Amino acid sequence: xxxxxxxLLLFGCLTGITTxxxxxxxxxxxxxxxxxxxNTTAHPGTDAMHVAVATSxxxxxxxxxxxxxxxxxxxxxxxxYIWPMAAFVLLGAVxxxxxxxxxxxxxxxVLFAAYLLATxxxxxxxxxxxxxxxxxxxxxxxxxxxxxxGVGIGxxxxxxxxxxxxxxxxxxxxxxxxxxxxxAMANPLSLPVAVVGTTVYTLAAPTLHAQTGRLGYIDLxxxxxxxxxxxxxIALARRATARVPDRAHSIAYVTLLVIVTLVMVV
Numbered sequence: 001x002x003x004x005x006x007x008l009l010l011f012g013c014l015t016g017i018t019t020x021x022x023x024x025x026x027x028x029x030x031x032x033x034x035x036x037x038x039n040t041t042a043h044p045g046t047d048a049m050h051v052a053v054a055t056s057x058x059x060x061x062x063x064x065x066x067x068x069x070x071x072x073x074x075x076x077x078x079x080x081y082i083w084p085m086a087a088f089v090l091l092g093a094v095x096x097x098x099x100x101x102x103x104x105x106x107x108x109x110v111l112f113a114a115y116l117l118a119t120x121x122x123x124x125x126x127x128x129x130x131x132x133x134x135x136x137x138x139x140x141x142x143x144x145x146x147x148x149x150g151v152g153i154g155x156x157x158x159x160x161x162x163x164x165x166x167x168x169x170x171x172x173x174x175x176x177x178x179x180x181x182x183x184a185m186a187n188p189l190s191l192p193v194a195v196v197g198t199t200v201y202t203l204a205a206p207t208l209h210a211q212t213g214r215l216g217y218i219d220l221x222x223x224x225x226x227x228x229x230x231x232x233x234i235a236l237a238r239r240a241t242a243r244v245p246d247r248a249h250s251i252a253y254v255t256l257l258v259i260v261t262l263v264m265v266v
Contacts, residue, residue, distance in 0.1 A: 005225045011046045012059075012229020019063045019230065020237045021184025021244070022253050025164040030056040031112065031160075032260055036252045047217065048110045050201075053100060053160065054217030057193055057197030059226045063196050066231060067187040070238045076184040078138060081172060085150040090192035091152025097200035100159040112160050118262040119166045129173050130250045138176040145171060158200075165190055168232050169253065179249035 015029045035052035071077055100108060123129045141149075153167045165186035172182035202216035213221045244252075 001222075005221060008033065008222050008225035009229045012226040013233045014229075014231025015059065015063065015226060016230035017237055018256065019067050019187065020254065021183060021249070023067075023169055023183040023190065029260070030059050030226055034219065035109070037222070039217065045135070046060065049106075049112075050100070050217050051219055053108065054197070054201035054204075055219045055222050056193050057097075057158070057201060057228075058218050058223045059230065060190060061194035061198050062227055063234065064187045064191040065215070066107075067234055067238075068191060070234065071184045071187060074238070076181060077188060078181070078185065081175075081177070081185050082188050085146045086189055086192055087188055088147050089148025089154035089157075090196060092156075093153035093158035093193040093196035094154075094200075096155035096158030096193075097152075097197045100197075101200065101204040102158070104234075105265055108160070113261060115156065115160055115166075116257055119170070120254060120257050120261065123170060123257075129170050130247065130254075141171075141175060153189070154193055154196075158189070158197045166257070173250070174265075179246050179253070180244070183249075183253075189209050 011033050012027060018029055031052045033052075034055045035048050038048040038051050103111070115171070149171065153171075156167065165183070168186045168189045169179075169182045172185055173179065177185070198218070201218055204216055213219065
């Protein structure tokens with residue numbers, strides 16, 4: 001069992017990079033990885049997707065908090081795009097996490113892949129993501145986006161264990177923010193989802209508490225290995241976003257989503 005956890009440590013470094021560059025908090029990397037390892041080496045057919053989503057939310061809670069603190073110290077966060085939207089994201093996250101515990105493992109995996117495909121199509125087909133008009137500055141979020149949009153983002157993100165960055169980044173991008181700022185804002189907006197999701201998944205599977213290394217649906221050993229790789233990487237890569245050209249940054253964002261989708265489908 002040492003080899004899978006060494007692999008998780010190495011991929012933890014990748015989650016650190018995606019947290020800094022894309023605001024993912026690790027969800028799109030950790031869900032397919034933990035799902036594959038749990039399903040093939042640990043307990044085949046035993047709530048693999050639920051364990052993957054739960055472990056992902058736990059990793060995101062720590063990664064997003066650390067990245068938020070780092071970006072706040074660097075002055076990259078803008079309060080008007082975070083609050084009060086974060087409060088509505090929190091409300092949606094409660095509903096989404098509870099819903100996920102009642103969905104079958106297969107249905108959860110299908111929804112995860114469908115969500116990725118819809119996001120990729122939206123980013124490629126709609127204007128405003130791959131590039132933003134130079135003459136037009138950032139625009140404030142409207143009330144529907146802050147309230148109903150926040151609830152929707154929290155619900156979907158918590159249900160699928162993805163943190164919400166794939167909805168918040170395109171939303172902020174289309175309001176005229178550069179990718180570096182949009183991805184920076186994704187971390188504090190993902191934090192409520194991760195905290196609520198971790199709490200719900202910890203309490204949702206009492207039968208797993210007796211298993212060594214488990215807390216509810218969360219695989220503690222996998223979580224620790226991922227964080228051991230991600231946290232140092234976040235500290236080292238925190239200045240990288242400012243050096244990436246805006247268009248290359250947005251293209252890399254969509255490319256990573258395509259790769260994760262292929263991994264989940266295969």
